[in-house]
């Protein structure tokens with residue numbers, strides 16, 4: 001559905017994005033993650049046809065993203081959405097519905113339905129008098145006014161309070177369930193983890209790893225085992241009447257079992273804990289930025 005090939009953006013001598021290549025299947029949620037200045041916004045804008053690449057191509061459904069037909073099928077949510085302060089959500093959405101040639105009755109139904117789903121109250125209040133969270137909801141509604149198949153969301157939840165953040169993330173998840181193809185960027189890895197199928201990890205303008213979340217975790221993460229024993233063994237901590245030992249391999253689990261049995265006790269439970277995407281990200285960044293690691297995909 002989305003095909004980015006060797007995307008590159010230079011600003012003078014500075015290379016903001018270098019050789020971004022990835023594809024996103026129809027109905028997939030793809031996360032672009034990385035620290036400040038990694039090149040996420042630049043990549044997303046090139047994908048949305050809003051920024052001309054210095055090199056490479058971006059296609060959506062086989063069409064160049066700079067074409068007008070393509071833009072009609074695309075919903076872009078910028079990181080900062082400047083809204084017209086004097087407008088109300090309704091007049092603002094109507095304005096964009098007209099730009100996209102959405103028929104009046106369809107636009108009317110769609111904007112009310114979307115604002116209701118987003119639980120936006122005060123539809124007649126001026127945008128200039130709304131909170132940041134309310135404005136973000138209006139911006140999201142705007143991205144949906146043309147009922148696009150593809151959504152490109154730049155940090156959809158950045159700067160919002162935790163409640164609104166959850167709301168926006170759940171809403172995005174629902175859009176994916178409804179069949180939209182979504183590319184979104186985030187700092188907060190927790191959000192990516194909760195809704196993405198695959199991710200590209202960017203650092204200093206390059207995609208340093210890309211792939212399926214579970215497989216990235218298997219490659220760059222660690223599994224930790226919590227072994228619960230009835231008796232104290234080396235490195236154990238007391239927990240709820242038993243002892244818990246944290247180890248990093250199955251061999252170490254067996255050693256803990258032997259130690260417990262030798263001390264006259266036994267293992268009562270073993271729990272596994274996977275690395276968070278945060279830890280995976282740090283491990284990838286530590287592994288260096290030379291070339292992209294493709295995990296669970298064919299390299300291109």
Ligand SMILES: Nc1ncnc2c1ncn2[C@@H]1O[C@H](COP(=O)(O)OP(=O)(O)OP(=O)(O)O)[C@@H](O)[C@H]1O
Pocket residue numbers: 011014016034035036037038039040041042043079
């Ligand atoms: N118009 C521009 N002129 C010069 N440099 C730019 C321009 N736009 C972006 N950059 C630089 O390109 C790099 C990538 O910026 P970009 O906004 O894509 O990063 P980002 O990963 O989205 O960061 P953030 O998380 O802070 O939004 C940064 O170093 C930024 O300063």
